Amino acid sequence: MLPLLRHCCAFGSHHPSTWRSIFQTPGREQKQIRSWSAQCSANNEGSSVAEKDNPQKKLALPDNSLLDARILYCTSPALGHNKEAHPESNKRVPAIVDALEKLELSPKVLEIQNFNPACLDDVARVHSRSYITGLEKAMSKASEEGLIFIEGTGPTYATETTFQESLLSAGAGITLIDSVVAASKLGPNPPLGFALVRPPGHHAVPQGPMGFCVFGNIAVAARYAQHQHGLKRVMIIDFDVHHGNGTSDAFYDDPDIFFLSTHQFGSYPGTGKIDEVGQGDGEGTTLNLPLPGGAGDYAMRCAFDEVIAPSAQRFKPDIILVSAGYDAHALDPLAGLQFTTGTFYMLASSIKQLAKELCGGRCVFFLEGGYNLQSLSSSVADTFRAFLDEPSLAAQLDDPAMLFEEPTRKIKEAIEKAKGIHSL
Numbered sequence: 001m002l003p004l005l006r007h008c009c010a011f012g013s014h015h016p017s018t019w020r021s022i023f024q025t026p027g028r029e030q031k032q033i034r035s036w037s038a039q040c041s042a043n044n045e046g047s048s049v050a051e052k053d054n055p056q057k058k059l060a061l062p063d064n065s066l067l068d069a070r071i072l073y074c075t076s077p078a079l080g081h082n083k084e085a086h087p088e089s090n091k092r093v094p095a096i097v098d099a100l101e102k103l104e105l106s107p108k109v110l111e112i113q114n115f116n117p118a119c120l121d122d123v124a125r126v127h128s129r130s131y132i133t134g135l136e137k138a139m140s141k142a143s144e145e146g147l148i149f150i151e152g153t154g155p156t157y158a159t160e161t162t163f164q165e166s167l168l169s170a171g172a173g174i175t176l177i178d179s180v181v182a183a184s185k186l187g188p189n190p191p192l193g194f195a196l197v198r199p200p201g202h203h204a205v206p207q208g209p210m211g212f213c214v215f216g217n218i219a220v221a222a223r224y225a226q227h228q229h230g231l232k233r234v235m236i237i238d239f240d241v242h243h244g245n246g247t248s249d250a251f252y253d254d255p256d257i258f259f260l261s262t263h264q265f266g267s268y269p270g271t272g273k274i275d276e277v278g279q280g281d282g283e284g285t286t287l288n289l290p291l292p293g294g295a296g297d298y299a300m301r302c303a304f305d306e307v308i309a310p311s312a313q314r315f316k317p318d319i320i321l322v323s324a325g326y327d328a329h330a331l332d333p334l335a336g337l338q339f340t341t342g343t344f345y346m347l348a349s350s351i352k353q354l355a356k357e358l359c360g361g362r363c364v365f366f367l368e369g370g371y372n373l374q375s376l377s378s379s380v381a382d383t384f385r386a387f388l389d390e391p392s393l394a395a396q397l398d399d400p401a402m403l404f405e406e407p408t409r410k411i412k413e414a415i416e417k418a419k420g421i422h423s424l
């Protein structure tokens with residue numbers, strides 16, 4: 001067993017990020033593989049120049065350990081952001097970390113620790129200032145009352161740590177963008193990034209929180225990649241079982257961000273219909289593929305081959321970001337699709353290959369949903385195995401008896417309709 005080093009971020013601090021390998025075992029002297037300060041881009045507000053033109057952006061050149069890394073990840077478990085019996089609980093990220101510990105993963109999997117939270121200016125590229133400052137002010141009420149609801153009648157809650165922990169989660173994505181982009185300048189096969197963070201982000205709309213989500217972690221990262229690194233064209237693939245309405249709203253009229261969402265037809269929040277394709281200059285750069293209840297591995301293999309891959313090949317992104325929700329798993333309690341561990345392995349492997357073909361391997365995954373701790377953690381672990389080109393453990397984890405036949409006719413109809421609308 002190759003233990004991971006535990007998360008040791010201190011939000012609000014400005015410690016330099018620290019690189020650590022998961023193969024460092026307790027008792028062995030911990031080797032700091034690399035450290036550099038992830039600079040706050042607030043100093044550069046208003047600038048849209050690429051990093052090479054920005055004297056305030058100082059990235060130390062990563063060493064050979066970074067060059068050899070195959071996966072970089074950050075954890076932000078938001079332990080203080082929790083509500084008793086709520087499915088989006090603070091047990092989620094620790095469960096994933098425990099599953100990773102049990103794998104004999106390659107020493108080329110590195111955790112970045114002590115990263116900075118996102119700056120308010122980074123978040124404000126996606127969310128309104130009134131929302132951000134309002135949430136910050138609400139923390140005193142949350143402190144007094146223990147827990148407050150911040151979405152009107154919606155399910156999204158906050159505790160006294162929610163604001164800072166949400167900034168840290170957004171900061172994890174930004175740090176991984178910086179790291180993957182830096183590595184991609186040094187070689188043709190940069191490591192993949194995975195932000196193991198919560199609260200999730202893809203339902204959070206520009207004006208506020210929604211659906212367990214506080215800040216749109218992936219949307220903030222997409223804007224940061226454009227602003228800070230000059231990566232103009234960003235593709236976001238969202239395979240959470242729910243429509244990523246917040247991400248969609250943020251970029252609905254933006255021709256440079258292609259948002260592609262697969263989700264269960266009719267599920268929360270009810271948006272993401274197949275004929276929602278973007279508007280204005282962004283018409284055609286939003287693609288929704290709602291799948292019928294019961295869709296599973298067959299559906300997603302078809303969706304990848306016939307919709308996701310050709311969309312990406314035509315769009316030609318500079319980076320691919322992935323809203324990786326694991327609540328489409330057959331065992332997840334919140335929805336009715338039938339993905340398996342093997343489906344998530346296939347998606348990870350295929351998206352990795354797509355990024356390699358199209359955008360120099362630059363790709364960062366963001367944890368979104370996934371509420372059965374067992375299927376969540378084993379599916380994320382198999383995602384890591386896919387990134388490493390190690391065999392899937394799906395055959396040991398997936399019980400075919402739990403599945404029923406997929407509605408293939410409805411699946412084919414949905415895919416054909418999306419292909420027709422988008423001329424794929």
Ligand SMILES: [Zn+2]
Nearest residue numbers: 240242327369
């Ligand atoms: Zn979801």
